[in-house]
Amino acid sequence: MKKLTENIIPILIILSVLMAIAVVATQYNEGDKKPSKLDNLSGPSVETILPKLKPTPWQNFHEGNKNRLSILLTDPSAYWLDFAHALKTIGIPFSITTDINEALQHQVVIIYPLNVRDSVNSYEIELLTHFTLGGGTVVGIHGADKNVGLDQLFGVKSLPLQMKHTKIVFQNPERFNFTNVREREISIGNKGMKNYIFPSRGFNLLESTAIAVYEDGDAAITERRLGKGRLIAVGLDLGQYIHKGYSGRSREFSRPFMERQDVAETKLEDYIDLNVYEPSIDNFLRFMKHIYQEGESDAICLRTVPFDRALTVILSHDMCFSSAYDFALDFAKFEKEAGITTTYFVQTKYILDYLDYAFFNEQAIKILNQIKDLGLELGSHSVSHGQEFKGFRMGTGKEEFPEYNPYNVDKNITIDGSILGELRISKFLIEKFTKNTVVSFRAGFLSDPLQLPEALNATGYLYDSSVLAYSSLTHLPFQLNYNNGATAELNIFEFPITDDEEERPYQHLGRRFNFSKLLNISKNLENYGGVLFLLIHPTMAGEKLEFEKELVTTLKDTAWFGSLKMFGAWWAARNQVEVDVVTENGKKIVYLNAPVPISGLTLQLPNHWMLDKDSNEVNNIVMKQEKNQIQNLSKNNLNNIILNTFSGHRKLIFIEQEPF
Numbered sequence: 001m002k003k004l005t006e007n008i009i010p011i012l013i014i015l016s017v018l019m020a021i022a023v024v025a026t027q028y029n030e031g032d033k034k035p036s037k038l039d040n041l042s043g044p045s046v047e048t049i050l051p052k053l054k055p056t057p058w059q060n061f062h063e064g065n066k067n068r069l070s071i072l073l074t075d076p077s078a079y080w081l082d083f084a085h086a087l088k089t090i091g092i093p094f095s096i097t098t099d100i101n102e103a104l105q106h107q108v109v110i111i112y113p114l115n116v117r118d119s120v121n122s123y124e125i126e127l128l129t130h131f132t133l134g135g136g137t138v139v140g141i142h143g144a145d146k147n148v149g150l151d152q153l154f155g156v157k158s159l160p161l162q163m164k165h166t167k168i169v170f171q172n173p174e175r176f177n178f179t180n181v182r183e184r185e186i187s188i189g190n191k192g193m194k195n196y197i198f199p200s201r202g203f204n205l206l207e208s209t210a211i212a213v214y215e216d217g218d219a220a221i222t223e224r225r226l227g228k229g230r231l232i233a234v235g236l237d238l239g240q241y242i243h244k245g246y247s248g249r250s251r252e253f254s255r256p257f258m259e260r261q262d263v264a265e266t267k268l269e270d271y272i273d274l275n276v277y278e279p280s281i282d283n284f285l286r287f288m289k290h291i292y293q294e295g296e297s298d299a300i301c302l303r304t305v306p307f308d309r310a311l312t313v314i315l316s317h318d319m320c321f322s323s324a325y326d327f328a329l330d331f332a333k334f335e336k337e338a339g340i341t342t343t344y345f346v347q348t349k350y351i352l353d354y355l356d357y358a359f360f361n362e363q364a365i366k367i368l369n370q371i372k373d374l375g376l377e378l379g380s381h382s383v384s385h386g387q388e389f390k391g392f393r394m395g396t397g398k399e400e401f402p403e404y405n406p407y408n409v410d411k412n413i414t415i416d417g418s419i420l421g422e423l424r425i426s427k428f429l430i431e432k433f434t435k436n437t438v439v440s441f442r443a444g445f446l447s448d449p450l451q452l453p454e455a456l457n458a459t460g461y462l463y464d465s466s467v468l469a470y471s472s473l474t475h476l477p478f479q480l481n482y483n484n485g486a487t488a489e490l491n492i493f494e495f496p497i498t499d500d501e502e503e504r505p506y507q508h509l510g511r512r513f514n515f516s517k518l519l520n521i522s523k524n525l526e527n528y529g530g531v532l533f534l535l536i537h538p539t540m541a542g543e544k545l546e547f548e549k550e551l552v553t554t555l556k557d558t559a560w561f562g563s564l565k566m567f568g569a570w571w572a573a574r575n576q577v578e579v580d581v582v583t584e585n586g587k588k589i590v591y592l593n594a595p596v597p598i599s600g601l602t603l604q605l606p607n608h609w610m611l612d613k614d615s616n617e618v619n620n621i622v623m624k625q626e627k628n629q630i631q632n633l634s635k636n637n638l639n640n641i642i643l644n645t646f647s648g649h650r651k652l653i654f655i656e657q658e659p660f
């Protein structure tokens with residue numbers, strides 16, 4: 001009996017191995033067999049050529065009238081480009097100059113940066129004093145501890161640049177309408193990880209007061225009132241700080257990230273409802289906007305949300321599981337009924353591997369076409385969805401279906417993948433089978449390579465959504481630079497994701513959105529026109545669909561809803577809008593230039609400006625100027641007007657009323 005058992009066991013083992021091989025072989029055959037509609041297809045045949053790195057000259061931002069904020073650039077190698085993009089994002093009209101006399105013709109001047117020893121000489125300090133006495137506002141970024149004259153001017157004693165502060169705390173947050181604790185405080189470092197502390201300079205107060213302080217009590221942002229004007233010193237390089245966020249390299253400052261690090265694995269349940277609101281960059285932008293509006297009598301800003309709605313909501317779905325195709329139409333039909341447009345990011349998975357089946361097949365194509373026919377957007381979610389996409393090589397730009405075969409060996413390793421292959425072929429296949437132009441991209445696992453901006457640019461994409469808001473420290477879109485560097489801008493915009501219901505480490509816990517937490521975030525975003533960008537994997541209907549319905553019902557009266565393609569197009573058009581003001585015969589003439597048509601652009605005007613109804617042009621382009629009704633919408637007390645669709649040069653005439 002013993003002998004028989006001994007004989008049977010090896011036989012059984014051999015049999016099971018053979019069976020396992022047979023099962024695997026069958027699966028691989030299914031995977032290798034391309035769905036019939038993909039048969040005989042090859043492409044794309046046109047080679048992708050990467051753009052050359054061409055530094056953006058600061059002179060591109062030199063034009064404009066005196067109403068604009070002026071950046072006096074003292075060091076063209078500083079992070080001025082990210083700073084400029086940030087001002088565009090928050091909607092402050094600005095121009096850049098290296099000439100102090102030109103800068104001082106404006107009412108608000110930012111000197112950037114001040115850390116160069118002789119960035120401002122004694123003669124220029126005299127000019128700045130005179131300018132301030134007459135009512136001008138000077139903001140000095142980064143301070144300078146070697147320039148005694150500058151310290152005197154700003155009424156401070158600059159302390160050396162150090163890497164020890166982790167946060168900036170606003171002393172009078174109401175002034176900037178900061179209500180949330182993450183607005184009253186800005187994160188600039190993580191004590192747990194020494195390398196992750198951003199360099200900052202403290203100030204001792206002499207003839208100034210502190211707008212904000214570091215945790216050790218040193219002043220971080222100071223203000224000196226002088227004559228009719230004032231001087232504000234900021235103790236860190238805002239351009240560099242913004243650059244860290246915009247290039248996706250600031251995760252370490254992110255408070256949600258730190259809190260996650262702090263919680264032991266065993267207590268995962270405790271932080272499932274984590275607040276993912278991380279507006280550190282947005283706070284700086286709101287601060288700058290406030291300073292501009294206080295200091296410039298003709299301050300006109302562009303709101304961040306179409307049609308003066310309180311916030312923007314983008315709903316998106318990632319089609320990166322075979323099960324997503326079982327429920328996607330339930331979501332799509334609801335969205336169509338609700339009258340909103342959303343984005344479906346499609347993974348064109350035609351290879352069976354560790355991650356999933358080759359689910360981009362005939363059935364999937366049918367469903368995608370139904371989604372498209374409902375008027376919803378199809379974007380790309382790559383071919384392989386490889387975890388290590390951020391480490392992929394760029395590729396040749398000649399990758400073609402079906403020869404391109406990125407293969408996920410396991411959850412971390414993908415072989416034969418390239419950045420251009422992922423972008424080119426997914427776009428090609430979706431466009432081929434749905435006759436839909438693909439302009440939006442989201443990386444699998446949000447694993448985004450530094451070279452993604454130029455790769456997107458070369459392959460015909462316009463909008464990216466591959467970062468989480470809490471990693472980029474902002475809930476507003478921004479323009480990307482070549483190689484995520486600081487010198488060359490590209491015509492690609494990033495739209496950070498507010499929340500992802502399956503983000504690790506939650507997925508295995510079946511985390512779902514927490515509705516009340518999300519509404520709290522949306523309330524915060526309403527204060528400044530942020531974007532609530534949600535990612536819902538349609539791997540089930542039930543609970544997830546109910547959540548989406550509840551969200552749409554709750555926010556439809558306050559939010560502007562749109563797909564990434566819709567909002568992206570609006571954002572890119574807004575990015576090119578120029579606003580200039582001149583005063584003629586006591587009237588304020590506003591010159592607008594929109595190279596690309598834009599609908600629902602909203603101007604925030606000084607409080608006492610009213611449209612001059614006698615101007616015909618006004619009636620053609622203004623939808624409404626709604627004093628007293630704005631509270632319900634954009635929640636700010638300025639005087640907003642919404643513009644109808646227009647493009648090219650337009651002129652609006654305003655009369656100033658007595659301030660009330």
Ligand SMILES: [Zn+2]
Pocket residue numbers: 318319320381385443444445
């Ligand atoms: Zn995915």
